[in-house]
Amino acid sequence: MKRQRYQIKFPPTKPHQLEQDQSFFYLYENDQEITLRFHDYAELYKRPGLYEQLFYQRLRCRSPQKVVEILSKVLKENGVEMAELRVLDLGAGNGMVGELLQVARVIGVDIxxxxxxxxxxxxxxxxxxxxxxxxxxxxASIEEELKDWQIDCLTCVAALGFGDIPVSAFMTAFNFVEVGGWIAFNIKETFLQESDETGFSRLTKYLLMSDTLEVHHLERYRHRISIDGRPLFYYALVGKKMSHISPKVMHDFESAT
Ligand SMILES: C[S@@+](CC[C@H](N)C(=O)[O-])C[C@H]1O[C@@H](n2cnc3c(N)ncnc32)[C@H](O)[C@@H]1O
Incomplete structure (x- = not known):
């Protein structure tokens, strides 16, 4: 099927003038100019192919492929059959990640x-x-249903921080995964810098330093380009879950954000 092409244009901003979640573009539709922010997901998803055209073709995002590729490599190294996994895909969006997962079950959640x-x-x-x-x-009913799926892998791609999925949502999803299961996600590179004290930065550092997650692969890669053509680097992280995040740790993170 031929995909619809949209007429989109970027504003004349200089590098570093806009935070990632403030970025916007103009969409020309029915003789009208509409300003859409990158995080106006509802408006993007309503138009077939617009999300893909903006992020994957124009801005060359490759995070779903990258994270799934690394997950698959780590599973192979550990003698785990990907086909047997039951994956929870948090921030599933229009299914870009789910589509790549060749697994037993894949459950999407999006707000x-x-x-x-x-x-x-x-x-x-x-x-x-x-x-x-x-x-x-x-x-409570969705919580019960999610438990019934007996999740043993969490994927969360291009969805953490920047006003998207909050720390508490990620911790809740993490705790649906059984101990010994797999966690695969990506984060902006600044989240691993010492000076970054945002909630996600602190949570990622906690996961890296505590015994909650055994890190199997951490890789810096180009997530996409910015509207100025600059590379935006992220880390992809795949690890084995060693324990739940305790209620106390969850409470401490929640009350600090
Ligand atoms: C940039 S999109 C990523 C979609 C997909 N993972 C991909 O890689 O194309 C982030 C998604 O996270 C979802 N989201 C934000 N906050 C959420 C929450 N608290 N619970 C579930 N989903 C959430 C948004 O609605 C959006 O669809």
Whole structure:
């Protein structure tokens, strides 16, 4: 099927003038100029192919492939059959990550309904179940259903920090994974700098330093380019879950953010 092409233009900003979550672009539609922020996901997902055109073609994002590739390599090294995994894909969006996972079950969770609708429209059948829910504030019924899936792997790609998935949501998702399961996610490179004291930076450092996660692969790579053509570097991290995040640690992180 031929994908619809959109007419999009970037504003004349200079490098470093806009934070990643402040970036915006102009969309020309029905003789109108619409300004959309990169994080206006609902508006992006409503238009078939716009998310892919913006992030994957124009800005050359390759994080879903990168994170899934590393997960697959680590599993192979550990003699684990990827095909047997039951994956929770947090911040599933329109299914870019789910589509790459050749696993036994893949369960998507996203906070906005437009993500689910776009996934059903563009990648039907990718997820065994897809919950429209805020992972940091789950209904008891969804919590029970998620437990029933017996998750042993968490993926979370291009979704942490910058006003996207909060620390509490990631910790909750982490704790759905059984001990001995696998965790695969990516983070902006500054999250590993000492000077970064944001919630995600502190949580990532905690995961790296505590016995909660056994790190198997940490790699710096180009996540995508910015609207000025500069490379934006991220770390992809894949590890084995060694224990749950304790209620006390969760509480400490939640009260600090
Ligand atoms: C940049 S998109 C990434 C989508 C997909 N993982 C990909 O790589 O293309 C981030 C997604 O996280 C979702 N999100 C943000 N906060 C969330 C929360 N608290 N719980 C679940 N999903 C959330 C957003 O709705 C959005 O679809």
């Amino acid at each position: 906005i309904e437009e993500a689910y609708l776009a996934c059903e429209r563009d990648r039907p059948g990718v997820y065994d179940a897809y919950y429209v829910a805020d992972m940091s504030n789950l209904d």
